Amino acid sequence: MRLLVTGATGLLGRQLLRSAEHDVVPTYHSERVPGGVQLDVRRRDQVRDVIRSVRPDGIIHTAYRQDDWATTAIGAVNVALAADEARLVFVSSDAVFGPRKTAYHEHERPCPITPYGAAKAAAETAISAIKPGAVIARTSIIVGSDGRSEEEQRVRRLTAGEPGAFYTGNIRCPIHVADLASALLELLVSDVNGITHVAGPEALSRLELGQLIAIRDGLNPEALPSIPGEPSEIQLDSRQTQAVLTTRIRPASEFLAA
Known part of the structure; x- marks a missing residue:
């Protein structure tokens, strides 16, 4: 399979390049990737030209910017419009939902409360209409x-005494980047279509996750400052998707074990 990976300079994109056993063509926006193709997903004409030139059998679209609607929403639409017969896997986010105490299932409609979540939700809706056979993979903290990863870098900064804090009220379902990449590559060649949830099976607060990272890296977990923050619990129930995967999505307490 000839596979096009957008956002290949990101954490997930780099892991996909390492994990994929396909003929992979990476794309990048500004930071060059060896053998890669420069691509601004906000430009529909450029997206069309790159995809026509590469002629991929599959596309895993990871490119996004949390603070830019055009990249996150319109860029995803541009990729879907140009994908033609290529199998498309779009990486979405738990941010399409708002906080609640119970986990969200695949069939539940987005209810975002942030601009980033709204951009991902808009992309999901458009892709579902443009390419009904596409896979939309919602995930959590990587x-x-x-x-x-952003979380690992934040732990290093805060244990070194830089300003900031981890929120005890911010709860998510962290996933290891290697598990996520493996699951996405499985979904790419599967018969699965539509919404999937690919997140960790264990819900942790940002503080608990930071402490596990600190312990793994030989840092002092007690040095991490914390504040309650606004209650923000968003869990993805991924059991339905896990049942069709051979990749086992590990809990954070396992993959971060010292």
């Missing part, structure tokens, strides 16, 4: 093993 954690790595090499210090590149």
